[in-house]
Amino acid sequence: MCPHQNEDSPVAVINKDQMTAIDMSGAPRLNGTTNGVNGHHQQRHNPYAPRASDFLNNVSNFKIIESTLREGEQFANAFFDTQTKVAIAKALDAFGVEYIELTSPAASEQSRLDCEAICKLGLRSKILTHIRCHMDDARIAVETGVDGVDVVIGTSSYLREFSHGKDMAYITKTAIEVINFVKSKGIEVRFSTEDSFRSDLVDLLSIYQTVDKIGVNRVGIADTVGCANPRQVYDLVRTLRGVVGCDIEIHLHNDTGMAIANAYCALEAGATHIDTSVLGIGERVGITPLGGLVACLYAADPEYVKSKYNLGMLREIENLVAEAVEVNVPFMNPITGYCAFTHKAGIHAKAILNNPSTYEILKPEDFGLTRYVSIGHRLTGWNAVKSRVEQLGLKLTDEEIKDATAKIKELADVRTQSMDDVDSLLRVYHSGIQSGELAVGQGEALDRLLRKHRQSVAQENEAEIQPVTTATPVTSA
Numbered sequence: 001m002c003p004h005q006n007e008d009s010p011v012a013v014i015n016k017d018q019m020t021a022i023d024m025s026g027a028p029r030l031n032g033t034t035n036g037v038n039g040h041h042q043q044r045h046n047p048y049a050p051r052a053s054d055f056l057n058n059v060s061n062f063k064i065i066e067s068t069l070r071e072g073e074q075f076a077n078a079f080f081d082t083q084t085k086v087a088i089a090k091a092l093d094a095f096g097v098e099y100i101e102l103t104s105p106a107a108s109e110q111s112r113l114d115c116e117a118i119c120k121l122g123l124r125s126k127i128l129t130h131i132r133c134h135m136d137d138a139r140i141a142v143e144t145g146v147d148g149v150d151v152v153i154g155t156s157s158y159l160r161e162f163s164h165g166k167d168m169a170y171i172t173k174t175a176i177e178v179i180n181f182v183k184s185k186g187i188e189v190r191f192s193t194e195d196s197f198r199s200d201l202v203d204l205l206s207i208y209q210t211v212d213k214i215g216v217n218r219v220g221i222a223d224t225v226g227c228a229n230p231r232q233v234y235d236l237v238r239t240l241r242g243v244v245g246c247d248i249e250i251h252l253h254n255d256t257g258m259a260i261a262n263a264y265c266a267l268e269a270g271a272t273h274i275d276t277s278v279l280g281i282g283e284r285v286g287i288t289p290l291g292g293l294v295a296c297l298y299a300a301d302p303e304y305v306k307s308k309y310n311l312g313m314l315r316e317i318e319n320l321v322a323e324a325v326e327v328n329v330p331f332m333n334p335i336t337g338y339c340a341f342t343h344k345a346g347i348h349a350k351a352i353l354n355n356p357s358t359y360e361i362l363k364p365e366d367f368g369l370t371r372y373v374s375i376g377h378r379l380t381g382w383n384a385v386k387s388r389v390e391q392l393g394l395k396l397t398d399e400e401i402k403d404a405t406a407k408i409k410e411l412a413d414v415r416t417q418s419m420d421d422v423d424s425l426l427r428v429y430h431s432g433i434q435s436g437e438l439a440v441g442q443g444e445a446l447d448r449l450l451r452k453h454r455q456s457v458a459q460e461n462e463a464e465i466q467p468v469t470t471a472t473p474v475t476s477a
Protein backbone atom coordinates (compact mmCIF):
# COMPACT_ATOMS: atom_id res chain seq x y z
CA MET A 1 0.00 0.00 0.00
CA CYS A 2 1.23 3.46 -0.78
CA PRO A 3 0.68 6.93 0.60
CA HIS A 4 -1.51 8.61 -1.96
CA GLN A 5 -3.88 5.69 -2.11
CA ASN A 6 -4.93 5.35 1.49
CA GLU A 7 -4.42 7.57 4.49
CA ASP A 8 -4.25 4.50 6.74
CA SER A 9 -1.48 2.90 4.77
CA PRO A 10 1.44 1.34 6.64
CA VAL A 11 3.86 4.15 5.99
CA ALA A 12 5.44 6.66 8.26
CA VAL A 13 5.18 10.21 7.08
CA ILE A 14 8.46 11.96 7.56
CA ASN A 15 7.22 15.33 8.69
CA LYS A 16 8.82 18.63 7.67
CA ASP A 17 10.99 18.84 10.83
CA GLN A 18 12.41 15.42 10.28
CA MET A 19 12.87 16.08 6.59
CA THR A 20 15.05 19.07 7.43
CA ALA A 21 17.08 16.92 9.76
CA ILE A 22 17.55 14.36 7.03
CA ASP A 23 18.60 16.93 4.46
CA MET A 24 21.05 18.49 6.90
CA SER A 25 23.42 15.57 6.49
CA GLY A 26 24.76 17.66 3.63
CA ALA A 27 25.79 14.82 1.34
CA PRO A 28 26.33 16.45 -2.05
CA ARG A 29 23.92 15.57 -4.86
CA LEU A 30 25.79 14.09 -7.75
CA ASN A 31 24.54 16.26 -10.57
CA GLY A 32 26.76 19.34 -10.44
CA THR A 33 26.04 22.23 -12.76
CA THR A 34 28.07 25.04 -14.18
CA ASN A 35 27.63 28.05 -16.40
CA GLY A 36 27.93 26.77 -19.92
CA VAL A 37 30.11 27.80 -22.77
CA ASN A 38 27.41 29.95 -24.38
CA GLY A 39 26.47 31.66 -21.14
CA HIS A 40 23.66 29.13 -20.73
CA HIS A 41 23.29 27.28 -17.51
CA GLN A 42 24.68 23.91 -18.57
CA GLN A 43 25.12 20.52 -17.03
CA ARG A 44 28.67 19.40 -16.32
CA HIS A 45 28.50 16.04 -18.11
CA ASN A 46 32.01 14.83 -17.65
CA PRO A 47 35.14 16.09 -15.95
CA TYR A 48 37.09 16.16 -19.23
CA ALA A 49 34.66 18.57 -20.93
CA PRO A 50 34.26 20.64 -22.97
CA ARG A 51 33.98 18.44 -26.02
CA ALA A 52 32.62 19.64 -29.35
CA SER A 53 29.28 18.03 -28.58
CA ASP A 54 28.93 20.05 -25.36
CA PHE A 55 28.53 23.20 -27.45
CA LEU A 56 25.36 21.76 -28.99
CA ASN A 57 23.87 20.38 -25.80
CA ASN A 58 20.55 22.02 -24.91
CA VAL A 59 19.67 19.88 -21.90
CA SER A 60 19.82 23.10 -19.89
CA ASN A 61 18.45 25.39 -22.57
CA PHE A 62 15.14 24.24 -24.05
CA LYS A 63 11.50 25.20 -24.46
CA ILE A 64 8.40 23.04 -24.07
CA ILE A 65 5.64 23.03 -26.68
CA GLU A 66 2.76 21.56 -24.69
CA SER A 67 0.38 19.75 -26.98
CA THR A 68 -2.23 18.27 -24.63
CA LEU A 69 -4.79 20.47 -26.38
CA ARG A 70 -3.70 19.23 -29.83
CA GLU A 71 -1.94 15.86 -29.78
CA GLY A 72 -3.72 15.10 -26.50
CA GLU A 73 -7.10 15.64 -28.13
CA GLN A 74 -6.14 12.80 -30.48
CA PHE A 75 -6.08 10.38 -27.49
CA ALA A 76 -8.89 7.87 -27.92
CA ASN A 77 -10.69 8.93 -24.71
CA ALA A 78 -10.31 12.68 -25.13
CA PHE A 79 -13.20 15.06 -25.46
CA PHE A 80 -12.41 18.53 -24.16
CA ASP A 81 -15.27 20.99 -23.92
CA THR A 82 -14.41 24.69 -23.98
CA GLN A 83 -14.37 24.99 -20.21
CA THR A 84 -11.98 22.05 -19.86
CA LYS A 85 -9.69 23.39 -22.57
CA VAL A 86 -9.56 26.76 -20.83
CA ALA A 87 -8.82 25.10 -17.47
CA ILE A 88 -6.01 23.02 -18.99
CA ALA A 89 -4.56 26.00 -20.86
CA LYS A 90 -4.57 28.12 -17.69
CA ALA A 91 -2.96 25.34 -15.66
CA LEU A 92 -0.22 24.81 -18.25
CA ASP A 93 0.37 28.55 -18.36
CA ALA A 94 0.66 28.69 -14.57
CA PHE A 95 3.07 25.75 -14.70
CA GLY A 96 5.17 27.84 -17.09
CA VAL A 97 5.29 26.00 -20.41
CA GLU A 98 6.58 28.28 -23.10
CA TYR A 99 4.05 27.24 -25.77
CA ILE A 100 0.58 25.70 -25.83
CA GLU A 101 -0.39 24.00 -29.10
CA LEU A 102 -4.08 23.79 -30.04
CA THR A 103 -6.03 21.62 -32.44
CA SER A 104 -6.42 22.91 -35.98
CA PRO A 105 -9.22 25.47 -36.29
CA ALA A 106 -10.02 23.68 -39.57
CA ALA A 107 -11.04 20.56 -37.63
CA SER A 108 -14.47 21.87 -36.61
CA GLU A 109 -16.30 25.10 -35.90
CA GLN A 110 -16.03 24.54 -32.13
CA SER A 111 -12.28 23.90 -32.48
CA ARG A 112 -11.96 27.28 -34.21
CA LEU A 113 -14.03 29.06 -31.55
CA ASP A 114 -12.06 27.40 -28.73
CA CYS A 115 -8.81 28.43 -30.37
CA GLU A 116 -10.01 32.05 -30.50
CA ALA A 117 -11.20 31.89 -26.89
CA ILE A 118 -7.85 30.59 -25.63
CA CYS A 119 -5.97 33.25 -27.59
CA LYS A 120 -8.07 35.87 -25.82
CA LEU A 121 -7.13 34.63 -22.33
CA GLY A 122 -3.92 36.68 -22.42
CA LEU A 123 -1.74 33.84 -21.14
CA ARG A 124 2.03 34.17 -20.84
CA SER A 125 2.54 30.96 -22.82
CA LYS A 126 2.52 31.56 -26.57
CA ILE A 127 -0.44 29.99 -28.33
CA LEU A 128 0.11 27.90 -31.44
CA THR A 129 -2.21 26.02 -33.68
CA HIS A 130 -1.35 23.01 -35.79
CA ILE A 131 -2.40 22.72 -39.43
CA ARG A 132 -1.88 20.70 -42.57
CA CYS A 133 0.46 22.19 -45.15
CA HIS A 134 -2.44 23.72 -47.06
CA MET A 135 -3.45 27.29 -47.77
CA ASP A 136 -7.09 26.65 -46.79
CA ASP A 137 -6.03 25.66 -43.26
CA ALA A 138 -3.47 28.48 -43.06
CA ARG A 139 -6.06 31.13 -43.96
CA ILE A 140 -8.33 29.99 -41.12
CA ALA A 141 -5.44 29.64 -38.63
CA VAL A 142 -4.02 33.15 -39.00
CA GLU A 143 -7.43 34.70 -38.22
CA THR A 144 -7.74 33.07 -34.80
CA GLY A 145 -5.31 35.33 -32.95
CA VAL A 146 -2.60 32.70 -32.41
CA ASP A 147 1.04 33.65 -31.83
CA GLY A 148 2.20 31.07 -34.32
CA VAL A 149 1.25 28.28 -36.67
CA ASP A 150 2.77 24.80 -36.73
CA VAL A 151 2.62 23.43 -40.26
CA VAL A 152 3.09 19.72 -40.95
CA ILE A 153 3.16 17.36 -43.91
CA GLY A 154 4.23 13.75 -44.31
CA THR A 155 7.45 13.11 -46.19
CA SER A 156 7.86 9.33 -45.82
CA SER A 157 7.01 7.21 -48.81
CA TYR A 158 4.16 5.66 -46.78
CA LEU A 159 2.48 9.01 -46.27
CA ARG A 160 3.32 10.38 -49.71
CA GLU A 161 1.72 7.34 -51.29
CA PHE A 162 -1.12 6.48 -48.90
CA SER A 163 -2.00 9.75 -47.12
CA HIS A 164 -1.82 12.96 -49.15
CA GLY A 165 -0.38 11.54 -52.37
CA LYS A 166 1.97 14.47 -53.07
CA ASP A 167 5.61 14.32 -54.24
CA MET A 168 8.52 16.28 -52.72
CA ALA A 169 8.37 18.98 -55.40
CA TYR A 170 4.71 19.69 -54.63
CA ILE A 171 5.34 19.53 -50.87
CA THR A 172 8.20 22.03 -51.16
CA LYS A 173 6.20 24.44 -53.32
CA THR A 174 3.20 24.36 -50.99
CA ALA A 175 5.39 24.67 -47.90
CA ILE A 176 6.98 27.82 -49.26
CA GLU A 177 3.57 29.30 -50.08
CA VAL A 178 2.08 28.50 -46.66
CA ILE A 179 5.16 29.67 -44.72
CA ASN A 180 5.37 32.97 -46.60
CA PHE A 181 1.67 33.55 -46.05
CA VAL A 182 1.86 32.92 -42.28
CA LYS A 183 5.01 35.03 -42.02
CA SER A 184 3.27 37.89 -43.82
CA LYS A 185 0.84 38.03 -40.88
CA GLY A 186 3.73 38.74 -38.49
CA ILE A 187 3.36 35.57 -36.43
CA GLU A 188 5.67 32.58 -35.84
CA VAL A 189 5.72 29.71 -38.28
CA ARG A 190 7.15 26.23 -37.90
CA PHE A 191 7.50 23.66 -40.66
CA SER A 192 7.58 19.99 -39.75
CA THR A 193 7.89 16.76 -41.66
CA GLU A 194 5.64 13.97 -40.49
CA ASP A 195 7.18 10.49 -40.17
CA SER A 196 10.67 11.99 -40.42
CA PHE A 197 12.49 8.83 -39.35
CA ARG A 198 11.07 6.85 -42.27
CA SER A 199 11.72 9.66 -44.74
CA ASP A 200 14.63 9.91 -47.14
CA LEU A 201 17.45 11.88 -45.46
CA VAL A 202 18.27 13.85 -48.60
CA ASP A 203 14.59 14.84 -49.02
CA LEU A 204 14.46 15.91 -45.40
CA LEU A 205 17.62 18.00 -45.35
CA SER A 206 16.72 19.58 -48.65
CA ILE A 207 13.26 20.76 -47.59
CA TYR A 208 14.48 21.88 -44.15
CA GLN A 209 17.23 23.91 -45.80
CA THR A 210 14.71 25.51 -48.17
CA VAL A 211 12.29 26.55 -45.43
CA ASP A 212 15.15 27.76 -43.22
CA LYS A 213 16.29 30.04 -46.03
CA ILE A 214 12.86 31.66 -46.33
CA GLY A 215 12.85 32.43 -42.62
CA VAL A 216 10.82 29.79 -40.83
CA ASN A 217 11.13 30.16 -37.02
CA ARG A 218 11.53 26.45 -36.37
CA VAL A 219 11.74 23.21 -38.23
CA GLY A 220 10.22 20.13 -36.66
CA ILE A 221 11.21 16.50 -36.71
CA ALA A 222 8.45 13.99 -35.92
CA ASP A 223 8.78 10.37 -34.90
CA THR A 224 5.18 9.85 -35.87
CA VAL A 225 5.11 6.07 -35.43
CA GLY A 226 7.50 5.90 -32.46
CA CYS A 227 10.07 3.86 -34.37
CA ALA A 228 13.21 5.84 -33.53
CA ASN A 229 15.80 4.97 -30.92
CA PRO A 230 17.97 7.47 -29.01
CA ARG A 231 21.01 7.07 -31.27
CA GLN A 232 18.93 7.63 -34.39
CA VAL A 233 17.37 10.71 -32.81
CA TYR A 234 20.78 12.05 -31.85
CA ASP A 235 22.15 11.49 -35.34
CA LEU A 236 19.24 13.12 -37.18
CA VAL A 237 19.05 16.17 -34.93
CA ARG A 238 22.84 16.55 -34.97
CA THR A 239 22.89 16.37 -38.76
CA LEU A 240 20.03 18.85 -39.05
CA ARG A 241 21.77 21.19 -36.59
CA GLY A 242 24.57 21.47 -39.12
CA VAL A 243 22.18 22.30 -41.97
CA VAL A 244 19.73 24.89 -40.60
CA GLY A 245 20.19 28.03 -38.52
CA CYS A 246 16.64 28.15 -37.12
CA ASP A 247 15.37 26.43 -33.98
CA ILE A 248 14.68 22.67 -34.02
CA GLU A 249 11.56 21.14 -32.50
CA ILE A 250 11.01 17.44 -31.95
CA HIS A 251 7.82 15.42 -31.58
CA LEU A 252 8.23 11.86 -30.35
CA HIS A 253 5.68 9.09 -30.12
CA ASN A 254 6.00 6.51 -27.39
CA ASP A 255 5.03 3.26 -29.13
CA THR A 256 8.18 1.51 -27.93
CA GLY A 257 8.59 3.46 -24.69
CA MET A 258 11.46 5.60 -26.00
CA ALA A 259 9.80 9.02 -26.00
CA ILE A 260 11.51 10.49 -22.94
CA ALA A 261 14.95 9.05 -23.73
CA ASN A 262 14.59 10.23 -27.31
CA ALA A 263 13.67 13.74 -26.16
CA TYR A 264 16.75 13.84 -23.93
CA CYS A 265 18.98 12.76 -26.82
CA ALA A 266 17.39 15.33 -29.11
CA LEU A 267 18.36 18.06 -26.64
CA GLU A 268 21.88 16.68 -26.37
CA ALA A 269 22.13 16.90 -30.14
CA GLY A 270 20.96 20.51 -30.24
CA ALA A 271 17.15 20.46 -30.46
CA THR A 272 15.64 23.57 -28.89
CA HIS A 273 11.95 22.69 -28.46
CA ILE A 274 10.32 19.49 -27.16
CA ASP A 275 6.67 18.57 -27.72
CA THR A 276 4.89 17.09 -24.72
CA SER A 277 1.42 16.28 -23.49
CA VAL A 278 0.19 15.78 -19.95
CA LEU A 279 0.51 12.07 -19.08
CA GLY A 280 1.74 11.64 -22.65
CA ILE A 281 -1.78 11.40 -24.04
CA GLY A 282 -2.11 11.41 -27.80
CA GLU A 283 -2.69 9.24 -30.83
CA ARG A 284 -2.30 5.52 -29.83
CA VAL A 285 -0.04 5.48 -26.72
CA GLY A 286 0.84 9.13 -27.18
CA ILE A 287 4.01 11.18 -26.97
CA THR A 288 6.68 12.39 -24.53
CA PRO A 289 4.85 13.03 -21.24
CA LEU A 290 5.29 16.44 -19.64
CA GLY A 291 5.92 15.00 -16.16
CA GLY A 292 8.36 12.34 -17.36
CA LEU A 293 10.33 14.86 -19.38
CA VAL A 294 10.46 17.24 -16.44
CA ALA A 295 11.70 14.40 -14.19
CA CYS A 296 14.41 13.50 -16.68
CA LEU A 297 15.59 17.07 -17.18
CA TYR A 298 15.36 17.89 -13.46
CA ALA A 299 17.66 14.94 -12.80
CA ALA A 300 20.11 16.47 -15.27
CA ASP A 301 19.91 20.04 -13.99
CA PRO A 302 17.54 20.63 -11.05
CA GLU A 303 18.24 24.35 -10.64
CA TYR A 304 17.49 25.13 -14.29
CA VAL A 305 14.24 23.18 -14.30
CA LYS A 306 13.13 24.65 -10.96
CA SER A 307 13.83 28.15 -12.23
CA LYS A 308 11.63 27.66 -15.32
CA TYR A 309 8.61 25.73 -14.10
CA ASN A 310 6.20 25.76 -11.20
CA LEU A 311 6.89 22.14 -10.30
CA GLY A 312 4.45 22.07 -7.43
CA MET A 313 1.63 22.23 -9.98
CA LEU A 314 2.53 19.05 -11.83
CA ARG A 315 0.33 16.76 -9.80
CA GLU A 316 -2.67 19.08 -10.05
CA ILE A 317 -2.30 19.34 -13.85
CA GLU A 318 -1.99 15.58 -14.23
CA ASN A 319 -5.06 15.03 -12.07
CA LEU A 320 -6.99 17.61 -14.10
CA VAL A 321 -6.17 15.91 -17.40
CA ALA A 322 -6.56 12.39 -16.02
CA GLU A 323 -10.04 13.25 -14.87
CA ALA A 324 -10.92 14.96 -18.15
CA VAL A 325 -10.00 11.86 -20.16
CA GLU A 326 -11.16 9.38 -17.54
CA VAL A 327 -7.89 7.58 -16.81
CA ASN A 328 -5.83 7.04 -13.67
CA VAL A 329 -2.37 8.47 -13.22
CA PRO A 330 -0.19 5.38 -13.83
CA PHE A 331 1.25 3.84 -10.65
CA MET A 332 4.78 4.02 -12.07
CA ASN A 333 4.51 7.59 -13.31
CA PRO A 334 7.67 9.59 -12.66
CA ILE A 335 7.14 12.06 -9.77
CA THR A 336 3.39 11.57 -9.30
CA GLY A 337 3.09 7.80 -9.43
CA TYR A 338 1.53 6.91 -6.11
CA CYS A 339 4.67 5.23 -4.77
CA ALA A 340 7.18 7.56 -6.45
CA PHE A 341 8.56 8.69 -3.09
CA THR A 342 7.82 5.67 -0.90
CA HIS A 343 10.79 3.63 0.29
CA LYS A 344 10.20 0.11 1.49
CA ALA A 345 13.12 -2.29 1.94
CA GLY A 346 14.96 -1.97 5.25
CA ILE A 347 18.32 -1.26 3.62
CA HIS A 348 16.78 1.59 1.61
CA ALA A 349 14.81 2.93 4.55
CA LYS A 350 17.87 3.21 6.79
CA ALA A 351 19.90 5.08 4.20
CA ILE A 352 17.00 7.34 3.18
CA LEU A 353 16.46 8.32 6.80
CA ASN A 354 20.13 9.27 7.05
CA ASN A 355 20.25 11.07 3.71
CA PRO A 356 17.51 10.99 1.05
CA SER A 357 20.06 11.40 -1.75
CA THR A 358 21.10 7.79 -1.18
CA TYR A 359 18.05 6.47 -3.01
CA GLU A 360 16.40 9.56 -4.53
CA ILE A 361 17.43 11.49 -7.61
CA LEU A 362 14.34 13.72 -7.40
CA LYS A 363 13.49 15.65 -4.22
CA PRO A 364 9.77 15.26 -3.45
CA GLU A 365 9.64 18.65 -1.72
CA ASP A 366 10.61 20.35 -4.99
CA PHE A 367 7.34 19.01 -6.41
CA GLY A 368 5.26 19.83 -3.34
CA LEU A 369 5.18 16.14 -2.43
CA THR A 370 6.12 14.10 0.64
CA ARG A 371 8.56 11.28 1.18
CA TYR A 372 7.33 8.14 2.94
CA VAL A 373 8.96 5.13 4.53
CA SER A 374 6.90 1.97 4.53
CA ILE A 375 7.28 -0.10 7.72
CA GLY A 376 4.68 -2.80 8.24
CA HIS A 377 6.06 -5.51 5.98
CA ARG A 378 8.47 -8.43 6.15
CA LEU A 379 11.26 -6.49 4.39
CA THR A 380 11.36 -3.86 7.14
CA GLY A 381 14.38 -3.20 9.37
CA TRP A 382 14.98 -1.89 12.87
CA ASN A 383 16.17 1.51 11.65
CA ALA A 384 12.83 2.17 9.95
CA VAL A 385 10.98 0.97 13.04
CA LYS A 386 13.17 3.21 15.22
CA SER A 387 12.16 6.24 13.17
CA ARG A 388 8.50 5.40 13.82
CA VAL A 389 9.17 4.85 17.54
CA GLU A 390 10.67 8.33 17.66
CA GLN A 391 7.75 9.83 15.69
CA LEU A 392 5.38 8.32 18.25
CA GLY A 393 7.44 9.83 21.05
CA LEU A 394 8.17 6.42 22.63
CA LYS A 395 11.38 5.64 24.47
CA LEU A 396 12.87 2.24 23.62
CA THR A 397 16.46 1.03 23.54
CA ASP A 398 17.94 -0.22 20.26
CA GLU A 399 17.79 -3.74 21.62
CA GLU A 400 14.07 -3.35 22.39
CA ILE A 401 13.40 -1.86 18.95
CA LYS A 402 15.13 -4.83 17.32
CA ASP A 403 12.97 -7.14 19.41
CA ALA A 404 9.78 -5.29 18.35
CA THR A 405 10.96 -5.36 14.72
CA ALA A 406 11.27 -9.14 14.89
CA LYS A 407 7.62 -9.29 15.99
CA ILE A 408 6.51 -6.97 13.13
CA LYS A 409 8.29 -9.24 10.65
CA GLU A 410 6.70 -12.33 12.17
CA LEU A 411 3.24 -10.83 11.82
CA ALA A 412 4.00 -9.39 8.36
CA ASP A 413 4.97 -12.88 7.18
CA VAL A 414 1.24 -13.65 7.48
CA ARG A 415 -0.13 -10.35 6.17
CA THR A 416 1.12 -6.80 5.62
CA GLN A 417 0.61 -4.72 8.75
CA SER A 418 -1.21 -1.41 8.50
CA MET A 419 0.30 1.68 10.04
CA ASP A 420 -2.25 1.35 12.84
CA ASP A 421 -1.16 -2.26 13.43
CA VAL A 422 2.47 -1.18 13.67
CA ASP A 423 1.67 1.73 15.96
CA SER A 424 -0.45 -0.45 18.26
CA LEU A 425 2.28 -3.04 18.48
CA LEU A 426 4.88 -0.41 19.32
CA ARG A 427 2.63 1.17 21.95
CA VAL A 428 1.81 -2.18 23.52
CA TYR A 429 5.50 -3.10 23.48
CA HIS A 430 6.41 0.22 25.06
CA SER A 431 3.83 0.05 27.83
CA GLY A 432 4.80 -3.59 28.52
CA ILE A 433 8.40 -2.52 29.00
CA GLN A 434 7.34 0.45 31.14
CA SER A 435 5.12 -1.68 33.38
CA GLY A 436 7.67 -4.44 33.69
CA GLU A 437 5.28 -6.98 32.13
CA LEU A 438 7.66 -7.40 29.20
CA ALA A 439 11.38 -7.72 28.56
CA VAL A 440 13.46 -8.29 25.44
CA GLY A 441 13.02 -11.80 24.03
CA GLN A 442 9.78 -12.58 25.90
CA GLY A 443 7.76 -13.46 22.82
CA GLU A 444 4.99 -15.18 24.75
CA ALA A 445 4.50 -12.22 27.08
CA LEU A 446 4.29 -9.93 24.06
CA ASP A 447 1.73 -12.20 22.40
CA ARG A 448 -0.33 -12.12 25.60
CA LEU A 449 -0.21 -8.31 25.77
CA LEU A 450 -1.15 -8.01 22.10
CA ARG A 451 -4.10 -10.40 22.56
CA LYS A 452 -5.26 -8.37 25.55
CA HIS A 453 -4.96 -5.17 23.55
CA ARG A 454 -6.96 -6.61 20.61
CA GLN A 455 -9.69 -7.79 22.96
CA SER A 456 -10.05 -4.39 24.58
CA VAL A 457 -10.14 -2.69 21.14
CA ALA A 458 -12.85 -5.16 20.04
CA GLN A 459 -14.86 -4.45 23.18
CA GLU A 460 -14.57 -0.70 22.65
CA ASN A 461 -15.76 -1.11 19.05
CA GLU A 462 -18.72 -3.16 20.20
CA ALA A 463 -19.58 -0.55 22.81
CA GLU A 464 -19.48 2.16 20.14
CA ILE A 465 -21.75 0.20 17.80
CA GLN A 466 -24.31 -0.46 20.58
CA PRO A 467 -26.09 2.94 20.66
CA VAL A 468 -26.50 2.89 16.87
CA THR A 469 -28.15 -0.54 17.05
CA THR A 470 -30.55 0.53 19.80
CA ALA A 471 -31.27 3.81 18.07
CA THR A 472 -32.43 2.15 14.89
CA PRO A 473 -36.01 1.32 16.00
CA VAL A 474 -36.49 4.88 17.22
CA THR A 475 -35.65 6.46 13.87
CA SER A 476 -37.84 3.99 11.98
CA ALA A 477 -40.83 4.55 14.31
Ligand SMILES: CC(=O)SCCNC(=O)CCNC(=O)[C@H](O)C(C)(C)COP(=O)(O)OP(=O)(O)OC[C@H]1O[C@@H](n2cnc3c(N)ncnc32)[C@H](O)[C@@H]1OP(=O)(O)O
Pocket: 074, 104, 106, 107, 108, 131, 132, 133, 134, 152, 153, 154, 163, 164, 165, 194, 224, 283
Ligand atom coordinates in the same frame (compact mmCIF):
# COMPACT_ATOMS: atom_id res chain seq x y z
C1 LIG B 1 0.38 12.93 -37.34
C2 LIG B 1 -0.65 13.87 -36.89
O1 LIG B 1 -1.16 13.72 -35.81
S1 LIG B 1 -1.02 15.18 -37.87
C3 LIG B 1 -2.37 16.01 -37.09
C4 LIG B 1 -3.62 15.24 -37.15
N1 LIG B 1 -4.66 16.14 -36.85
C5 LIG B 1 -5.81 16.10 -37.45
O2 LIG B 1 -6.10 15.24 -38.27
C6 LIG B 1 -6.77 17.19 -37.07
C7 LIG B 1 -8.19 16.71 -37.12
N2 LIG B 1 -8.53 16.39 -38.46
C8 LIG B 1 -9.71 16.76 -39.05
O3 LIG B 1 -10.55 17.39 -38.45
C9 LIG B 1 -9.87 16.39 -40.47
O4 LIG B 1 -9.08 15.28 -40.79
C10 LIG B 1 -9.48 17.57 -41.42
C11 LIG B 1 -10.46 18.73 -41.20
C12 LIG B 1 -8.07 18.06 -41.15
C13 LIG B 1 -9.58 17.11 -42.86
O5 LIG B 1 -10.80 16.47 -43.01
P1 LIG B 1 -11.32 15.94 -44.46
O6 LIG B 1 -11.23 17.03 -45.43
O7 LIG B 1 -12.63 15.33 -44.23
O8 LIG B 1 -10.22 14.87 -44.91
P2 LIG B 1 -9.75 13.52 -44.26
O9 LIG B 1 -9.54 13.71 -42.82
O10 LIG B 1 -10.64 12.40 -44.65
O11 LIG B 1 -8.37 13.27 -45.00
C14 LIG B 1 -7.28 14.12 -44.81
C15 LIG B 1 -7.09 15.00 -46.02
O12 LIG B 1 -5.96 15.86 -45.78
C16 LIG B 1 -4.91 15.52 -46.71
N3 LIG B 1 -3.72 15.62 -45.94
C17 LIG B 1 -3.30 14.75 -44.97
N4 LIG B 1 -2.21 15.24 -44.39
C18 LIG B 1 -1.95 16.40 -44.96
C19 LIG B 1 -0.95 17.35 -44.75
N5 LIG B 1 -0.05 17.19 -43.78
N6 LIG B 1 -0.94 18.47 -45.51
C20 LIG B 1 -1.90 18.64 -46.46
N7 LIG B 1 -2.88 17.77 -46.69
C21 LIG B 1 -2.90 16.66 -45.95
C22 LIG B 1 -5.25 14.15 -47.21
O13 LIG B 1 -4.73 13.91 -48.45
C23 LIG B 1 -6.77 14.20 -47.26
O14 LIG B 1 -7.11 14.97 -48.40
P3 LIG B 1 -8.36 14.59 -49.38
O15 LIG B 1 -9.53 15.28 -48.76
O16 LIG B 1 -7.94 15.16 -50.65
O17 LIG B 1 -8.48 13.11 -49.36
Ligand SMILES: O=C(O)CCC(=O)C(=O)O
Pocket: 071, 130, 150, 151, 152, 192, 193, 194, 195, 220, 221, 222, 223, 224, 225, 251, 253
Ligand atom coordinates in the same frame (compact mmCIF):
# COMPACT_ATOMS: atom_id res chain seq x y z
O1 LIG C 1 3.63 18.57 -36.33
C1 LIG C 1 4.44 17.76 -35.93
O2 LIG C 1 5.64 18.00 -35.86
C2 LIG C 1 4.02 16.40 -35.46
C3 LIG C 1 2.70 15.95 -35.98
C4 LIG C 1 2.31 14.69 -35.29
O3 LIG C 1 1.51 14.69 -34.38
C5 LIG C 1 3.05 13.48 -35.60
O4 LIG C 1 3.73 13.42 -36.63
O5 LIG C 1 2.94 12.52 -34.83
Ligand SMILES: [Zn+2]
Pocket: 071, 224, 251, 253, 282, 283, 287
Ligand atom coordinates in the same frame (compact mmCIF):
# COMPACT_ATOMS: atom_id res chain seq x y z
ZN1 LIG D 1 1.92 13.10 -32.97
